Amino acid sequence: MxxxxxxxxxxxxxxxxxxxxxxxxxxxxxxxxxxxxxxxxxxxxxxxxxxxxxxxxxxxxxxxxxxxxxxxxxxxxxxxxxxxxxxxxxxxxxxxxxxxxxxxxxxxxxxxxxxxxxxxxxxxxxxxxxxxxxxxxxxxSLGSGRSAQDQVGGLLLALAQAASTSPCHPARTFELPITRGEMASMLGLTIETVSRAITTLEREGTIRRNGTRGIELVDPARLEDLV
Amino acid sequence: MxxxxxxxxxxxxxxxxxxxxxxxxxxxxxxxxxxxxxxxxxxxxxxxxxxxxxxxxxxxxxxxxxxxxxxxxxxxxxxxxxxxxxxxxxxxxxxxxxxxxxxxxxxxxxxxxxxxxxxxxxxxxxxxxxxxxxxxxxxxSLGSGRSAQDQVGGLLLALAQAASTSPCHPARTFELPITRGEMASMLGLTIETVSRAITTLEREGTIRRNGTRGIELVDPARLEDLV
DNA sequence: CGCCTGTTTGATCAGAGTCAAAAAGTGTGG
DNA sequence: CCACACTTTTTGACTCTGATCAAACAGGCG
The missing domain is CATH 2.60.120.10 (Jelly Rolls)
Structure with missing residues (x-):
């Protein structure tokens, strides 16, 4: 074609x-x-x-x-x-x-x-x-000395930025383009650890979930000063 | 000037x-x-x-x-x-x-x-x-699912390649250009873990040390199939 | 509805981090 | 050349995070 x-x-x-x-x-x-x-x-x-x-x-x-x-x-x-x-x-x-x-x-x-x-x-x-x-x-640099939860948070932020139309501000709500397994494989963690990290981030009120793929950044600032 | x-x-x-x-x-x-x-x-x-x-x-x-x-x-x-x-x-x-x-x-x-x-x-x-x-x-990819020892082995191999004059073969003996702390910081590990990994690699007969910075690759093949 | 894939949660375990101290190098000035 | 101070490396004992094993749960699709 x-x-x-x-x-x-x-x-x-x-x-x-x-x-x-x-x-x-x-x-x-x-x-x-x-x-x-x-x-x-x-x-x-x-x-x-x-x-x-x-x-x-x-x-x-x-x-x-x-x-x-x-x-x-x-x-x-x-x-x-x-x-x-x-x-x-x-x-x-x-x-x-x-x-x-x-x-x-x-x-x-x-x-x-x-x-x-x-x-x-x-x-x-x-x-x-x-x-x-x-x-x-x-x-x-995401993989650095940080805890698994911080790594996942950092990745979410990076994905929010990639999903955003404007280059500097992250999208507030977006759909994850990748599965938990793929997130794990980007960070060198396991599926279970990624899943637990996301659960904890939601319980802390940093993010909210919308189905398995939808993410809303309730408190992006908290993610940002992890970097 | x-x-x-x-x-x-x-x-x-x-x-x-x-x-x-x-x-x-x-x-x-x-x-x-x-x-x-x-x-x-x-x-x-x-x-x-x-x-x-x-x-x-x-x-x-x-x-x-x-x-x-x-x-x-x-x-x-x-x-x-x-x-x-x-x-x-x-x-x-x-x-x-x-x-x-x-x-x-x-x-x-x-x-x-x-x-x-x-x-x-x-x-x-x-x-x-x-x-x-x-x-x-x-x-x-060095940081992947691998153990600390394999990561250090992989880094040694990479440094041996960088030290080598020929682009494909690693140098058999070379001087580490960086300290243990810097190796640790490249891999996201601690100084102590890097030190232990090197000690173990030497005990296994994979490498030999020559002072603190000198390295001889006794069995490069073992390092190579870690990648 | 039942199958398959992906996700969440739980319990246990091992590997790397942390804290602490000894040992080996490195450099300086006497 | 040696003595001394300082840094880097090695080794040890203990802790804790994340991996592993296992099972329940949720969707998507025939």
């Missing part, structure tokens, strides 16, 4: 937004879209990977697996995010769909050619890469 | 190595070198930062501090590494010298101008940024 940039949901925020209308069209002709359903694998670690992609809708996770198959989530990817290490011929981590997702896929060779012609695209990717790096370090 | 690219120890590996001789000279004229002694702060989190830098010799750490002042090391920077988020006006983390270090410093504005003129420099920074991201995720 060929691309329809005109109706693209991330046409203003994705990396290719820095291109002119016509340049973008030219790039689009080299690409195609792909749908993934929950659990489908986009990249598997260690495979040669010859494509890169922009996420249009849905959400992806970047994971690694330790010796005994335990999964660790290293990053979440939201719409307009870019996937693919342009300088490494092999993927180092798995990339898997968390929900039904739609992507815009390019051969690395085509993207490489576009980068050659459009330095502004290079700049857009650099910016994204530095943001990814920043988020990755956030996740690292 | 003006720059002497001719005698620069990282002239072939730093980002600016992608420039031609004359372009590099031009950039060099805008920069200056700076010396830091152990513990000196290059950037403090939250400050406006108007410069970026390449590390020539020594080592730096990137750290964050939680509410009670506990430090967490998010990354190490080795010679030829680049420091400075080009797209964010404020530094988000502290950057501190681990040892006596020498840097090559540029005003962001000058670097920005150079990026404008030399897309290959942009590409070099993107590559570096993706490598940083990769290292950051390595550190994340």
């Amino acid at each position: 060929t691309l329809e940039c005109a109706t693209c949901p991330v046409r203003d925020s994705a990396a290719c937004a820095v291109l002119s209308e016509e340049d973008r069209e030219k790039l689009a002709r080299a690409g195609r879209t792909r749908e993934l359903s929950r659990g489908e694998v986009l990249f598997a670690a260690g495979e040669a990977d010859t494509v890169c992609a922009t996420l249009l809708t849905g959400a992806l996770k970047v994971t690694s697996h330790d010796a005994d198959g335990h999964e660790r989530i290293l990053a979440l990817i939201h719409p307009s995010g870019f996937i693919g290490e342009m300088f490494s011929p092999f993927t180092s981590h798995d990339v898997v769909a968390l929900t039904k997702s739609r992507l815009c896929i390019f051969a690395k060779a085509d993207m490489e050619a576009a980068l050659e012609r459009h330095p502004e695209l290079l700049r857009a990717l650099l910016r994204r890469s530095q943001e990814d790096l920043h988020r990755s370090r956030m996740l690292l | 003006t720059l002497e690219c001719a005698t620069c120890p990282v002239r072939d590996s730093a980002a600016c190595a992608v420039l031609s001789e004359e372009d590099r000279e031009k950039l060099a004229r805008a920069g200056r070198t700076r010396e830091l002694s152990r513990g000196e702060v290059l950037f403090a989190a939250g400050e406006a930062d108007t410069v970026c830098a390449t590390l020539l010799t020594g080592a730096l750490k990137v750290t964050s501090h939680d509410a009670d002042g506990h430090e967490r090391i998010l990354a190490l920077i080795h010679p030829s590494g680049f420091i400075g988020e080009m797209f964010s006006p404020f530094t988000s983390h502290d950057v501190v010298a681990l040892t006596k270090s020498r840097l090559c410093i540029f005003a962001k504005a000058d670097m920005e101008a150079a990026l404008e003129r030399h897309p290959e420099l942009l590409r070099a920074l993107l590559r570096r940024s993706q490598e940083d991201l990769h290292r950051s995720r390595m550190l994340l």
Whole structure:
């Protein structure tokens, strides 16, 4: 299926937004879209990977697996995010769909050619890469000396910020994009510990739950000074 | 002090190595070198930062501090590494010298101008940024479900790789660039736990110690299949 | 309705943290 | 070269948090 940039949901925020209308069209002709359903694998670690992609809708996770198959989530990817290490011929981590997702896929060779012609695209990717790096370090610092409950609180806050439309203020109410198990795997905790932490946070009056996925931040300040 | 690219120890590996001789000279004229002694702060989190830098010799750490002042090391920077988020006006983390270090410093504005003129420099920074991201995720996956001993083993392996001249094989013997406390702070453990882990690894015959900082990997394979 | 997946809660246990002190290094000045 | 002070590392005893094992509970969907 060929691309329809005109109706693209991330046409203003994705990396290719820095291109002119016509340049973008030219790039689009080299690409195609792909749908993934929950659990489908986009990249598997260690495979040669010859494509890169922009996420249009849905959400992806970047994971690694330790010796005994335990999964660790290293990053979440939201719409307009870019996937693919342009300088490494092999993927180092798995990339898997968390929900039904739609992507815009390019051969690395085509993207490489576009980068050659459009330095502004290079700049857009650099910016994204530095943001990814920043988020990755956030996740690292979450795991620090803090108690399990503080870690979960910090993650909730981070997810609220990701769910928010405005970049600085967290959303007051939002739906968790991930399961308890996936939260646990982002923090290196167990499902049970995450569940208990959420229960405690609710009993303390810091948050309120709305079904299993809905979260309302009653007292965001309390979460904020954990960071 | 003006720059002497001719005698620069990282002239072939730093980002600016992608420039031609004359372009590099031009950039060099805008920069200056700076010396830091152990513990000196290059950037403090939250400050406006108007410069970026390449590390020539020594080592730096990137750290964050939680509410009670506990430090967490998010990354190490080795010679030829680049420091400075080009797209964010404020530094988000502290950057501190681990040892006596020498840097090559540029005003962001000058670097920005150079990026404008030399897309290959942009590409070099993107590559570096993706490598940083990769290292950051390595550190994340180290912390996973693994025992303290395995985490320390994994860190030793990573440090051996960083110390090695060849990029894939770890050095068999090397000097730890950081103290026990700093190792602990990279993994989110305590000094005592790190110390005990190292003692156990030696008793198992996986490593041998040579003074407090020297490490010999007797059985690297055992460490490798922990990852 | 019953099955399956995901979540919550409970009881027990082990591993890492904490507190404390000895030992090994490092550097300084006499 | 040695004596002394200071920092870093190691080791020990005890505690407590989070993992583990197990079971009840809640939704979603055929």
